[in-house]
Structure formats: structure tokens, C-alpha cells
Amino acid sequence: MAPASGARALIARALRRLGPPLLALATLGVDGRAPRIGETLESAPTREVSGTTCVGANDLARLLRATKFWHPEVRKLILRAGPHRIQLTAEDPFVVVDDGTVALPAPVMPVGGELQVPVALADLLPRDSTLARLVFDPRRRVLVVAPPSGVLGSARVVVQEGRTRLVFEADRPEEVVVVSRARDHFRVRFGGFFSGSLPDALPAAALVQRIRPIGAAAGSAFEMAVSRQATGFRVVRDTRARRVVLEFTREPSSEFTAFAPEGPPGPRDLRVVVLDPGHGGRDAGVTAGGLVEKDLTLALARQLESEIGRRLRVRVVLTRTEDRDVPVEARAEIANRARADLVVSLHFDGFPNAAAGGATAYVPPATYSSAGFTGGAGSLTVLAWREAATRHAVESRALGEAILSSLELRGDGPILLRELLPYPLLGVDAPGLLLECATLTARADRERVGGRAGMAELAETIADGIQAYQRNE
């Protein structure tokens, strides 16, 4: 295909480091199905009592799934949860936990007929499977029951010698996933509930300029604005020290992964969006568990058409509106004739092994060129008709990152981005991608997209991604 130029060899090396033609890979938590957005953790409000953050004893008992025994004569409240016994005494900072005594920073205070317990107790309780683990969330000021995926603590920022490290204490360091590699929207999702706090301001010399929490269906996700001076990043998962280090470097290094290529900043001009419902007619695509790919792609295209139409002032063109065969050349012609600013070829995946699931985007490679079309001097590369989409590789990649990021955070992962000119984009002269929205051979994916609600949600999620791509903030 291509003679290796310097840049190309560099990229090839980077790709190799990431495995076979595979760029971004994300997996969901080990607990299987991720909870949907809006499914919140069990929590209780806290209040300030004489300057100490406290939780009511009734709420505390509820979260610990404990039975309460109140002994008014000695003003003691005993909570029993499984094999554990917690004894609180009014106006006393000492708490008897099982066979030991722990000291709270302030006494347990009776307020309005209920004992108020300093939330610091949460950190002093035994950690085992018989007792719910409680964590104080300083941002929402609630005490929550930590999920099985664990807890993510505060981030520490270390700036030195052209490198910036963000160090997170994490119960499950192995679960960290880089969701988007764009410098402006560098997104990372961690396993576990974020109970820490983020630095108010980052040092001026830091390569990370901003960090903010963003919504994720599972775990905790953050979006960072990374300085244009940074050339690469890496993620160190230290399972022994239970720590995740996100490291950014100014100096190019083979040990670091490059950021996604960037186009010019500012909103993108989108006027025509072409949706290509994959397969059709005699070509049914994947069939699994009663679902047929060609039908799903058409149903999704229609949903997405109205979703995009509602949000953006664009013309949406479908390459097919009924169940029929449309050759790849005809699909490209429809897109090119409509002067598409964006082409999304919609598909659903299938694999022999049911363990495979999630979404994959195939985008035209940024470094693509065909050996047969390289000019004599080796400097001039003429793109063949079939490879027109590779002219828009950077934008296509940005679109891929935006849509996959949206899917991942919604719980539709694992996500994978592959740089390969996909068959449905042959001859398409516009940014575009082939999107495998879900894997029909995976039961969880099937259950998610099988119903009408699932399809509407999928359309919303993809539209979120397209909108993020358009805004290019």
C-alpha cells in the first residue's frame, strides 16, 4: 500500500505499541452490565453540626443496613449489621466498633431527637463484605454507599521537567480507560465512585489546564483540556499501590501515546448529514436472537434523522429508505451528490463468541496512500476515487472519537476505534465513518437495542456525539 515516510513510520510504531491496528480500546467494569445514567447510588444527606459534617443516625443505619437499638437510660445507640456492632453515645466522640474503640473528630450530638454522627466514622468502620462501605462525597455533600466497583479518591497534580502527572487513588486502577484522546477534550473514565475532590486551580506550568467531572454510566469520568504544548500521554495503572497516574509530556517520547490529530478550532459548518443504513435487500447483515441488522440500521437511521433534525439546522439524507440492495457505488454517489458534510454508515456487529460486545468505529486512516498511485518522484500522491474519504481523515477521526465517547459514557461500550477505510466509505468525499453501534451476538447489547426505547436512546447518544463534533468546543 504505502512507502513508509518518517511520520508514517512513527504512527505505525505508535499503532504497534497499542496492539494490532487498534487505537483506542475501552472495557466496562468487571461487574458486567453498567448501570444506566440516572441510576444513582444509595445516599443520605449530611449537615453541619458545630462545624462538623454529620449524618443522621437513622440514615446511617439505613445505609449500613443495620438494626437500631436505643438505650435511653445510657443514651447509647447500638447499630447491628451482620456480625458487626457499632455503639454510639450521645455527646461522646468515642464509638465502640466491634471489640475496639475509635475516636471521632467531634462528639455524636443529639439534634431534634436524632443523633448526628460525624461522617468521619465512615473511614473508621471495618472493611469487609458484611458491611456496606460508606464514602462521603464532598461535592454533593452526601454520604453514599460505595459501589462494588470501589472508590476513586482525590487527584494530586505533580508538575516537573516538562511532564505533568495527575495521580488518583483508585480501588480499581486496572479499570481506567482513555475515552477520547483529543487534547481539547481529553476524557478518561475510571472504575469506581469518585469521592475525592479536584484541584480548584492547576499550576500555570501544568500541561493540563482544566479538569472537570463529566457524566458516565459507570465509574467516574473527567474531561481535561490539555495544553497544545503536550505531545503525548500515558496511563500507569499501579494495582499494587492502588493508584492511577495520568502522565502528560512536552517532549516527544516513544513511551507516550500521541493525541488525536486536530483540525481547526471552532464550530464546524454542518449543512448536510448523510446517514447510510447498512445492508438491505438480499444482504441482511448480522442476524442474532431474532434481530436483523438491515432492519435495525434502517430503524436507527430514521430515529437519528429526526433526532438530528430536531437539534441541528441540517438536511439529513438517507442512502436508503426501504429494504433494498444499494450498491456501495450508489451509496457514495448519493452522499457526494448531496454534498455531504458528514457520512455515518450505520451497522450492528456480530462475532462468533458471545463475549464480544460494544461499539466500533472504522475511520479512514490519516496516513493512507496507495502504492499504485504514488507519483514517480515519490512526493506526489494522487488519491484514487475509492480513497477520497482519506482526505478527510482528521475530521473523520474527530467524529469517531466524539461518537464513541458519547456511547462509552452512556454505557454502550466497550468502544474501539480502528483506522481502516471501510467498504461503505469507498468513493465518499466527506468526513465519515462506519459505526458498529452494538454487537447483536452479545446478549446485553441485544437487550439494550432490541426495544423501541433502546433504539431511541441509541439515536440520542449518536446525535450527542454528532452535536459535540459540530460544536467542536
Add this chain to the structure above:
Amino acid sequence: MRRVWIGLLVVAVLASVWYGVTRRSPAPPAPGGARGDSAGTGLKAVRLFFASPDGDSLVSETREILEQSNLHERVAALVAELDRGPRGGGVAALPAGTAVLHAYLDEGGGLTLDLSRAFEQGFRGGAMTEYAAVASLVRTLGANLPEVKRVLLVCGGAPLATLGGHVPLDQPFDVSEWL
């Protein structure tokens, strides 16, 4: 002078004893039941690539197969092993029954691989399966046949545009991009 002769005699005796011992001791059985020294064919370790269980990458497996004399035989043997499927934790990536009809290597390292109809007709699945099939073939051929630089897949003697509508097969795959 006498000492030298005795020395040479000792060496000669030891050498003949060693020779006799090595001649008489049976050749160790070659793994897989094949005799390493029979009919001039040796066993060769090959690296085969199958899909990973979650479909996002490949897993490799080393296997010993009879060494083949020419390129066609070598390519056919590799594809046959892929078709036989993984013995370890991988997932078979080729449509069942895929076999090599012809293999032609041009001077520039371009391999045209003509696969049996089963390759096209036996294909079921989505882009993940299709990608795995191509990757498994290209990586296995690239890893075992250093002379192969590019692989063009054709089927039943005719060009094949695509397997399932996701990966174009009209152009050769550059082996270096899949390693």
C-alpha cells in the same frame, strides 16, 4: 612418541564408542507423531493468529507443522492450520472450510491468495468477524513468510470486493500495517 600414539588410540576408541551409542539410541520421537527425519521433511514451528475472545485483537499460537518445500504448500498449510482452529484461548476467525486454491508471489513480495468458495460462502457476522478473518490471514502469512509483503485476497479465482460489506478486499493489505 609412544604417549602420543596411546593418546590417539584412546581418542579413537572413545569416538567409536560415542558413535556407536549415538547410532544405536533411537531418535527421539518428534512431537505431533511425525518423524523429524523421515522423507526429508522437518517440523517447523509456525505462529498462527486467531481472534481474541472479545474480538478486539488477535491472539497467537505456536504450532509445529511439517515443513513444506514450495510457497504454495507453505501457504496452504498455514491456512489449513487456521481453518483447523485454535487449540488455546483464541477464536477461529476464518469461515469454516476455507482452503487455498492457489498462491502466487510476485517479485515485489505481493502475494495473491486465491481462497476456496467457502471463504465467501461460509462467512457470517459483522465487521468484527470480517476484520478478524482478514487480520488472522494477513498476520499469519506475514509472520511466517518473510518474503510476503502484501496480501491480495481473491476467491474462487475471481476478485472479491468484500466479505460482509465492511472491509474492502479490492486492494492488497500491507503486511507491515498488520504486525
